[in-house]
Every structure is written in structure tokens, then in C-alpha cells.
Amino acid sequence: MSKRAYNFNAGPAALPLAVLERAQAEFVDFRDSGMSIMEMSHRGAIYESVHNEAQERLLSLLGNPKGYKVLFMQGGASTQFAMIPMNFISAGQVGSYVMTGSWADKAFKEAKLAGGAHVAATSADKKFLAIPELSTITAADNAAYLHVTSNETIEGTQYAEFPDSGSIPLIADMSSDILSRSFDVNQFGLIYAGAQKNLGPSGVTVVIAKEELIAESPSTIPTILRYDTHYKNNSLYNTPPSYSIYMVNEVLKWIEEQGGLAGIEAKNRDKAGLLYNHIDGSDGFFRGVAEPSSRSIMNVTFRMQSEDLEKQFVKAAELEGFVGLKGHRSVGGLRASIYNAVPYESVKALSDFMNHFQKTQG
Template sequence: MTQTVKETKVERIYNFSAGPAVLPLEVLEQVQRDLLSYPGAGMSVMEMSHRSAPFEGIIHTAEADLRTLLNIPANYKVLYLQGGASLQFSMIPMNFLPAGAEASYIISGVWAQTAYKEALKLGKARVAASTESENFTRVPTQNEIQIDPQDAYAHFTSNNTIYGTQSLVEPEVGDVSLLCDASSDILSRPLDITKYAMLYGGAQKNAGIAGTTLVIVREDLLARVPKNLPSMLDYRLMAEKESLFNTPSAFAIYVNGLVVKWLLSIGGLPEIERRNQEKAALLYAAIDASGGFYRGHSQLTSRSLMNVTFRLPSEELEKKFVKESTAIGLDGLKGHRSVGGLRASIYNAFPKEGVEALVAFMKDFQAKNG
């Protein structure tokens, strides 16, 4: 079961991988055209100096387009950093958790736990709410979240890739600075950036390829950065140098810029949200209509639009499902070991036709094995 790229003989399978993930075909084709020689440069982006005029044009255009897409106010800095979201887990407390202060973490999955554990290595942190006792089948509700007005910041993860849960509204934290790891749903829906002191995420799921991490941070937060931090871990220095203190992940920034342009060209975040809701609705409807043959992991109120997790009646059937679906070009459906079962990651660029193909396979598989 493959998708054919127009005007070529290349066939592509449907890639349900949780990340790195599927890219828009238009972006891949643009990368292909530019690969040997970026227009006006006479060389590939992979070869050019990050101090050169062509690359400065690439990174500045990428930032300007991102600001337009997300309606980012002027008092926020946009950074393109390295180390993925995982490095931000350490950088955040190093930069924004003063000695004697405490930060709160809302725990909704493994990556939120990891961020919390990294903060504990560097200062005082506490759990503001957690659904670990329920195997993270949902995100914490507002009335479960305990925030101290004196907290240095409150941190949450907006989408939980492993468990297939998502926070579609921001937690209310009063005047406390709200920080969000949005690695697996960044650029998937409209957001009010002014609700956040910092929003960050690796690019490799919805915003491009692995190698660069988008960080959107309010300027007043940078005033907290202590002196004498290692240069590469200093948000204020990275902002002052406009992400060019050292050689950045130039090619990843270039691809991110193309993805942002693609999102703008199709109608921006409202349109991509509509598409994502439509795809997810098709898949959840198939699960719900199966009479229990397929069982979703996440509770109805927390279902993710990005990662759909589900189980079958037995592990043997799950293995058979993965083997047979992979054989016909539905790849990457094996669930994470923490949850088991199946996981269909249907990020921004994943085509609706791929979801329809999966739903058809699910119905056929149930008819033969139910």
C-alpha cells in the first residue's frame, strides 16, 4: 500500500513513526531541488558558512515566517538550538531556577517525568500533579494541579507521544511563568503565545527534521539567567547571538523554514488543526466502532490528535497486526514498550489517505481475526 509521488516513479509507504516523522512531499521536493545548489549560492546548504549572507537569509526568513505563523509578539525571542528537548530539560533549571526557589512540574508521561528528574539534579522541584498511578491514560485536570504562587515556573508537556494523550488547553497557573515542552504537537494548532513564558520542541515531528530545537522565550525570563553559565547552556547568550554563537544545525533550520512556509501556504494553523482533527476522528471512530476489538489507551477527554494508541485482544494478534500492516506499506505502527499495542502517529504532514488506508486494514483485520 503505497503513495505515488506525482510526476515521478518514486513510491512511498505510509510512515506512522513517532519521530523522526513524515515530511510534506512539497518540502521534500524543494529540498531535492536545492540539495546540490541552493538558489543564488552555488553550493548546498550543507556546505555553506553559517556566517554567510545566504544562510543569514535562510535563518532570518525562517524566524520571520514562524513569527507570522504563530503570531509571536515582539517581546519573545526565537532560538534555534541543539540537543533536542532533552537538553532543554537541563537548561531550563540552570537558567530559570534560582537558588532557594522551587519549580513545579505537571507529570503526564515519561518525558514530563524526565524533565522533572533533570530539574531535581539542579535545584528544588516538586510534582504539581501526576496521573502516573493511572498509567498516564489521561492528563491532569485543572483542579488536580497545585501551583504555589511563589514557584519559579510551572512546566508541562502538551502532548504525550508514548501514551497518546494531549492537553488541548493550557493549565492555569496564575502569575507563575508557564513553560511547555511541545515537541510532539508544536505547530499543529493555533496557540496564544502570550500564555507562555517559554514554548519549546524538537523539530522532527511536526516542524522539520532532527537537529534543531525551536525555543520561543519571553524576554523578561532571560533576565533571570545567572552569570557564568557555560556558554552553550546560556539562553541569554544564545538570544543575544541570534542562535549563531556557534555553528547551528544549518540544514535542519533550512528544512524547518520550508515546513513553516508550507504551513502558511495551506492556510496556517487553523487549517492544519482542521486536517489533524479530521484524520484523528477517522481513526478514533474506527476504534470506537470495533466493539472492543480495538481498545484505546487514552481516556476520551485526553485523546491526542497526534498519536493514537490502542490495543488488540492479545499480544499475539498485535504482533500479527504489525507484521501484516508493515508488509503492505503501513509502517511504524508498533507501540512503545511502556504501553504496548499499536501506535499511529499522524502528525501534520501525514496524509489523510494514509489514515483511510489504516482504517480499511483495521476493518479487514478484525473481520479475519475477530
């Protein structure tokens, strides 16, 4: 195999090499069935065993919280933006949203269309480069839920702790940092995450929800958009993205092998610390974008002294095998997405390259 790229893509993103190799070995003939899992009926016993195993393994990694169900959905987080208000906002209610950046804004706009939306707090005054102080977050009196985006991939910010929503269900979009660190799932009514950053390939969206929230949905919304449809059918109401779910199960096995959430968090903090320390110690040649107290351990955003220098950096990096370092088109700059599957060695190589570039161009 030729040398693998240093993959810092924001999503779809790096997958563990060990998972790819296991999937390669099982690709043509899965469990001596004479078929790839991609070819199997989702109603068959072999596929259903993988499906159920993935659900159980995910809850196990989260400490086996009581009363929660894992759903495998389609349509990415973007479909969840619409499903959440459609399923949970009743007449006279609103969804309360903490506005932290681009993805929170997308969720908020869908809620305005599908039900009603309220701003519980915002960091717009800081150009979304910080997470609002938890003490400033106030849900509306008629809030059906409080919604947060745990990690903003574009701005590079992340909650260090989550707000206490009291009796109001706390809902979180964790697409870009799920299973990157330990957290108490019992604090949440519902969590959703597109798989393509930390859980597996694109095509499947994971929902982890309290069963009491999703057991009954309004009969006025389309069947396929009702949480209770998927809950009552074990996410098998329609054909699921079976191969993506198989890959999620393999990634979850790999996370177990890394020591679970505690082990993976330690590795992630080491990677993030290496980059942020390099940026902060570069005498201004590189500068972090997000406020230090809100920095993400998944998406490291940074700038240089000019856009021309940033373009030179990206071009030179690509020649050395570094992929995905250009910042999002909406904000520019530079970004290294260092999700679970990005090895420390790749981050160390990037740090060394940054040091070399500064010495030759500074």
C-alpha cells in the same frame, strides 16, 4: 519514484512530500550560489537570510506575539530539560511540574538534579492515561515556573486547554504537537520543541520565549547552556544545524500553504477523528488506550485483544507498507503518529487496513 511508505513513525517522522521535493531541487545549488546550503558558512548573508526568515515565519504563524524571540538550539528537548532549571531556578526556588507521563517524568528528573522539583499535579493514579484536571494543578509557593508537557507521545494524551499559571511563567514542552493546532502563545513564558515530529528533521530544537526571561542568565552556568548566550547572538554563537533550520523554514512555508494553524488543525482533527471513530466502532476488537477527554490528535494509541494478535497486526501492516505502528517499548500496544505531514490518505488507508484485518482475524 517507488511508492512512498505509509509513515506513522513517532519521530523522526513524516515530512511533507512537497517540502522534500523542493529541498531536492535546491540541494546542490541553493539560490544560484554554486553551493548547497549545507556547505555555506553560517556567517554568510545567504544562510543568515534563511535563518532570520525561519524565525520571522514561525512568529507570524503564531500571530506575531510581541516581546517573543525564536531560538534555534541543539541537543533536543532532553537538553532543554536541564537548561530550564539551570537558567531559571534561583536559590530557594523549585520548578513545578505537571506529571503526565514518560516525557514529563524525564523533565522532572533533570530539574531535581539541576535545581529542585515539585509535583504540581499528577495522573499517575490513572496510569498516565489522562491529563490532570486543570483545577488540581497547583504550583509551589516558591515556584520559578510551572512546566507542562503538552502532548505525551507514548501514552497518547494531550492537553485540551492549558492551565492559567498567573504570574508564574508557564513553560511547555511542545515537541510532539507544536503547530498542530491554534493556541495563544501569550499564555507561555517559554515553549520548546524538537523539530523531528512537526517542524522538520532532527538536529534542531526550537525555543520560543519571552525576551525578558532569556535576556539575562546566571553567570555560574556554562556559556553554551545559557539562554542569554543564544539570545544575544541570534542563535549563531556556535555553528547551528543549518540544513535542519533550512528545512524548518520550508515546513513553515508548507503550513502557511495549508491555511496556517487553523487549516492544519482542521486537517489533524479530521485524521484523528477517522481513527478514533474506527477504534470506538470496532466492537472491542480495537480499544483506545487514553481516556477520551485526553486523547491526542497526534499519537493515537490503541490495543487489541492479545499481544499475539497485535504482533500479527504489525507484521501484516508492514507487508502492506505501513511503518511505525508498534507501540513504544515501555508500554507495548500499537500507536499511529499522525503528525501534520501525515496525509489524510495514509490515515484512510490505515483505517481500511484495520477494517480488513478485523474481518479476516476477528
